[in-house]
Amino acid sequence: MNAYDLGRWASLTGLVILLSACETPTPPTSEPPPPPPPKQVGDPLVIKGRELFFKETFNGNGRTCGTCHREDHNLTIDAAFIATLPKNDPLFVAEFNPALAKNFENPKLMREFGLILENQDGPDTFNMRSVPHVFAQRVSIASNPNNRFHCFSDTQCPRTGWSGDGAPGTQDLKAFATGAVIQHFTKSLSRVVGVDFRLPTEAELIAMEAYQLSEGRQEDLQLPLPLKSVVAAKGQEIFNSPTQGKCAFCHFNAGANVGPGSPLGQGNLNFNTGVEDLPDQPEDLAGEPNNKDDGLGTPGDGTFNTPSLVEAADTGPFFHNHSVATIEGAVAFYNGDAFNNSPAGQAIRGGASKAINLDATQMVSVAAFLRVINALHNIDELDDMLGAVARNEYLDGEHPEQVIKRSLNDIDDAIMALAGGSLHPDAVSDFKETRALVEEAVQYPSRRIKLAARAQTVIARAKSHIVS
Amino acid sequence: MPLISHMDEMRPDLVFAGLPRPTIPEENTMSIRSFFCLGLLLVLPVLTHAQQAMEMYIPIGASVGVSNISSVIGKVAAVDEQNKTFTINDASGILTIAVPDNTPVWLDRSKVGDSNQIGSTADLKAEMTVEVKYREATRSPALTAEWIKIEIPR
Numbered sequence: 252m253n254a255y256d257l258g259r260w261a262s263l264t265g266l267v268i269l270l271s272a273c274e275t276p277t278p279p280t281s282e283p284p285p286p287p288p289p290k291q292v293g294d295p296l297v298i299k300g301r302e303l304f305f306k307e308t309f310n311g312n313g314r315t316c317g318t319c320h321r322e323d324h325n326l327t328i329d330a331a332f333i334a335t336l337p338k339n340d341p342l343f344v345a346e347f348n349p350a351l352a353k354n355f356e357n358p359k360l361m362r363e364f365g366l367i368l369e370n371q372d373g374p375d376t377f378n379m380r381s382v383p384h385v386f387a388q389r390v391s392i393a394s395n396p397n398n399r400f401h402c403f404s405d406t407q408c409p410r411t412g413w414s415g416d417g418a419p420g421t422q423d424l425k426a427f428a429t430g431a432v433i434q435h436f437t438k439s440l441s442r443v444v445g446v447d448f449r450l451p452t453e454a455e456l457i458a459m460e461a462y463q464l465s466e467g468r469q470e471d472l473q474l475p476l477p478l479k480s481v482v483a484a485k486g487q488e489i490f491n492s493p494t495q496g497k498c499a500f501c502h503f504n505a506g507a508n509v510g511p512g513s514p515l516g517q518g519n520l521n522f523n524t525g526v527e528d529l530p531d532q533p534e535d536l537a538g539e540p541n542n543k544d545d546g547l548g549t550p551g552d553g554t555f556n557t558p559s560l561v562e563a564a565d566t567g568p569f570f571h572n573h574s575v576a577t578i579e580g581a582v583a584f585y586n587g588d589a590f591n592n593s594p595a596g597q598a599i600r601g602g603a604s605k606a607i608n609l610d611a612t613q614m615v616s617v618a619a620f621l622r623v624i625n626a627l628h629n630i631d632e633l634d635d636m637l638g639a640v641a642r643n644e645y646l647d648g649e650h651p652e653q654v655i656k657r658s659l660n661d662i663d664d665a666i667m668a669l670a671g672g673s674l675h676p677d678a679v680s681d682f683k684e685t686r687a688l689v690e691e692a693v694q695y696p697s698r699r700i701k702l703a704a705r706a707q708t709v710i711a712r713a714k715s716h717i718v719s
Numbered sequence: 720m721p722l723i724s725h726m727d728e729m730r731p732d733l734v735f736a737g738l739p740r741p742t743i744p745e746e747n748t749m750s751i752r753s754f755f756c757l758g759l760l761l762v763l764p765v766l767t768h769a770q771q772a773m774e775m776y777i778p779i780g781a782s783v784g785v786s787n788i789s790s791v792i793g794k795v796a797a798v799d800e801q802n803k804t805f806t807i808n809d810a811s812g813i814l815t816i817a818v819p820d821n822t823p824v825w826l827d828r829s830k831v832g833d834s835n836q837i838g839s840t841a842d843l844k845a846e847m848t849v850e851v852k853y854r855e856a857t858r859s860p861a862l863t864a865e866w867i868k869i870e871i872p873r
Contacts, residue, residue: 373772373837419774421784429783430773441834442776453783549772 283697289651290644298648300462303455311436311448312348313341316428316459319367319382319435323660325566326466327384329365329573350439357539364533364573370434371414372551378544379534380413381573386467386562386628388424391507396516410519413571414546415556424463425456465647468628471504472561477719478623480674486620489613496617497599497607498560498585505624507559521547521554525593526570529584533573544571553594564618564625564671565664578672579618586614615672622672623717629665630714633658633685637710640692640703655692655699658706662686665713681713775825776835779850779868790852791816791862798843805843807851815861816851823866830873842869 305317318341320326328342336342345356357379360366366379392409411417411427418427428451437447444450451459474491478484489496490505503510507519527544534541545551555571563569569581585607590596596606609617636658639646646654666682669675685706692702780786791814793807807814818840826838827850843849848870853862 370772374775419772419777420782423784425783426785429777433773433776443832443834444776444778444781444829446832450777450781451783456783 282695285697286643286651286700290642292644293647294461294465296458296461297465298462298645300458300460300465301647301649303451303459304462307451307455308341309432309436309448309451311432312344312351312438314344314436315341316431318342320385323657325384325562325660325664326386327382327566329381329568330363333362333365348438351437354440355437360534360537360539363537365568366533366573367435369412371412371416372545372549374440376542379539379541380544380571381568383413383558384467384562384566385463387469387506387559388466389464389469390471391559392424392519394516394518394520396520410521410556413555414544414548414551415519415521415554416547424460425453428456428459462647468559468561468631471506471508472624474499474504476624476627478620479717479719480619480623482616482672483619483623483674485613486616486618489609489617490620495607495609495613496585498617500599501557501595502560505560505621507557509557519557521552521556522595523553523593524555524585524595525589525591526555526572526574526584527553528589528593529574529587530589531574560621561624561628564622564668565629578621579615582609582614582617582621585609619672619674622668622674625668626665626675626678627714627717629661629668630710630717632661633665633710634707636661637689637703637707641700641707643700651699651703652693652696655689655703658689659686659693662689675713675716678713678716681709681716685709685713774866775823775837775868778829778835779827779848779870782850782852785852786850790850791858792848792850795843795845795847795849797845798840800840803840807849812860816853816867817861817863818867819863822864825866825868826871827868828871831871833871838869840867843867848872 305315305322308315319328321328324332345351346358356368360379365381367382368377369380370377392411394408394410409423419430420426432448432451433442439447441447475487478487490498499510501509501522509515509520546554564578567576567578569575575581575584584590586609591605600606636646636654640651640655643651662682662685666679670679688702688706692699780792791807791809793809796806796808796813798805803818805816824838824840826836826842828835850868852865854865855862
């Protein structure tokens with residue numbers, strides 16, 4: 252072969268290589284294989300309870316506990332979320348089941364204000380109430396008031412529902428679930444067991460209780476936290492001050508309990524804070540029939556149960572009737588006449604003309620504190636979720652594919668909580684980065700494990716911006 | 720004069736620190752006593768036992784954690800309207816049940832497949848099956864009703 256031939260061969264070979272490169276596309280970046288089946292871990296009782304909570308209708312009208320306590324919405328609902336639901340969602344059963352068309356719900360108040368009808372004083376009367384989240388119940392419902400008349404029984408006195416009397420019988424979460432089935436799951440207002448619904452079995456009640464107790468915080472915060480935001484830190488100081496915010500009298504460590512030295516008792520107690528005396532209640536503004544909610548007891552004593560505040564900022568609107576939409580407004584409530592003239596307000600007034608008298612900057616800083624501790628709660632939830640996904644484990648029976656999707660809600664909540672108060676732009680940026688990673692993990696299941704692990708590290712960084 | 724005249728002087732360490740309760744100076748004792756009194760005012764009016772609305776729909780014997788634990792189920796032996804008591808024949812003997820005013824009474828009509836209703840002590844008759852949730856911590860021959868369910872037979 253001469254030099255000419257060699258040149259031709261070389262040219263031809265080059266041409267073939269070039270052509271082959273043109274005709275055959277570059278092989279796609281190889282996706283890693285899909286993750287192996289996730290590991291089943293966790294307490295079987297909690298897993299069973301979660302399944303019952305979100306899937307079991309108890310042969311009723313189609314509702315489950317999760318109809319109102321949405322797992323993808325902080326175990327509660329509000330008007331904005333309700334607006335996203337399809338018309339045939341069981342929440343709206345009063346709109347398509349003729350047997351429930353009257354006196355079961357008020358669709359207008361449900362859709363406009365996220366209110367649910369409750370017959371807590373008997374079948375012939377009702378009140379409209381919001382849906383409380385069910386986070387942190389392990390540390391939020393145990394109660395031991397000094398006055399035993401406050402309890403149904405001498406052995407235990409848990410507080411459930413907005414007025415602390417939401418459960419029949421033993422008052423505990425098991426009894427609460429039974430009462431909720433009768434109140435909210437029935438096919439007709441006759442509420443006949445075996446016809447309109449079935450009662451949960453004891454085993455089901457135990458499992459649902461275990462699930463509910465597993466949700467959210469398992470212990471109270473230990474305030475003060477070493478917060479990095481000067482505004483939130485100031486808010487924490489005011490919150491804990493016995494002369495300024497006085498919030499910790501009832502919300503010790505920003506939870507649902509009175510402080511350990513309280514002369515009123517221990518744990519989760521009821522107070523009349525005057526919310527019912529606020530002007531312009533939602534039902535009144537809407538021109539809908541309603542009754543003044545008399546709180547605990549029949550007839551009621553006007554007291555309502557103390558909710559935890561750690562989870563407050565992303566679970567508004569606030570109070571038992573959604574009468575205040577924003578966390579800043581909720582803090583401002585304690586500056587107003589309704590609270591200051593109430594029995595609780597008078598109780599903490601001392602020698603001052605008003606029980607609580609904060610200026611705008613102080614109210615905003617208390618709200619900032621609440622926003623920040625809510626974001627920290629979101630981080631804890633995200634750490635649980637992303638950690639489970641990174642380990643390729645089910646979380647209380649939920650597949651990692653669903654867990655990673657659901658984590659987007661907590662990310663958005665954290666962004667909302669912080670950005671809504673112009674707090675921690677650095678952490679907000681981290682949450683946005685986390686969101687991008689999680690979205691990618693949702694889109695590409697094969698990368699889910701690695702992306703969740705990366706997201707977890709970014710979340711940890713966000714936390715480091717918020718607290719030392 | 721406000722019931723709590725020196726709330727600001729309540730020792731923050733008592734309220735907030737979670738520490739063992741120290742000896743309380745006299746001036747602060749007054750404050751805490753006043754706060755306690757007001758606390759009683761807040762809770763004392765609840766002399767009935769709060770919301771039981773959904774309890775009325777639970778058939779006799781089906782209240783988890785209550786039926787046959789802090790309740791008795793049996794047939795009414797006799798009713799003493801004057802003394803506001805009735806007796807139940809129970810395996811352990813005769814139980815006397817005191818019925819305070821305003822004790823909720825419900826008619827359990829689940830056996831006839833109908834809605835339970837609010838009743839009254841006038842509905843209590845001999846030979847009727849009843850469930851009585853009692854207020855006492857332990858069962859004894861003399862009990863006080865917290866609520867009463869009366870079975871309406873088929």
